[in-house]
Amino acid sequence: MRLFDLFRRKPKSEQDIAAQRLRLVLAHDRANISPGMLEVLKDEIISVISKHMEIDSENVVVSFTEDNRETRLMADIPVQSARGRRAAEE
């Protein structure tokens, strides 16, 4: 369905917009954290992790996943590998 929409280059339907907004609102409601506080949390996670390893802080994504009314906070933190760093330094 989604792929099909892509091919047709159709703008996002109102149904999709509603579903997307609803999903986000429910995640924040259920976890009792506002979008703004989530940003603060993300910055704190970045600073804590950065103390111990080098990460690509630009591309950290903190988001919620929902499964059967169970909310999970997911942090996707790209780690900069030592090898990649050496390559960049050379």
Added chain:
Amino acid sequence: MAGKIITVSSGKGGVGKTTSTANLGISLAMLGHRVACIDADIGLRNLDVMMGLENRIVYDLINYIEGRCRLKQALVRDKRFPDLFLMPAAQTRDKNSISVEDMTRVATETAELFDFVLIDSPAGIEHGFRYAVNPADLVLIVTNPEVTAVRDADRVIGLLEAEDWAPAKLVINRFKPELVRRNEMLDADTVVDLLAIDLVGIIPEDEKILSASNRGQPVALDERSPAGLAFRDTARRLTGEDVPIEVHKKQSFFQRLFGTG
């Protein structure tokens, strides 16, 4: 055996709680069950008007709680079904006039006399909601396919779970199949998926609902009303009957032509 106590709730106001209570009450009575509908919206009673029984009220819920009448005196018999009754809310009092314990006692005593007791909950998640859901064996959450209504439904479901109240089931009201077909309205699957509770009915938007409340003749009595049929089907599901739910998927030209699917 005591009857089943079902509270109709929603969080958000105006989604069709009272309409659903009246129609499910009538539908259950049409199936031959003994039914009592309790209007728990103290101070803002409307179930009497919806059921067309406003002229028959003598006593109300508060009168009974305060010992001014007997239980049966506070139950107004329906004009159409001898085994359908309404316990009206008091109009000139407020919700603090009754406690959670009061409401639980009234509902439990009423359930001794009936197969089903439907409680029309006030909107909101405050005291009125709490006393309405406390006695329930099942809470029917009425929502509309709109972001605001579903969000409030989620809040109510969360409270029911957190405080270990009765299990909840979902009724999606004011559903517009045509808008869903055009991808302009949330579809039932998305709503059910997000709320993660069982669906017991989808009630299509129906102009006859207005005329029904004008006349005090709920649509469930109307053989030709799509909403009426949906309420009657929902009532059958509440009795445990296996009635497939029409999900209003996209229809083909032929399906539309022959009115199937």
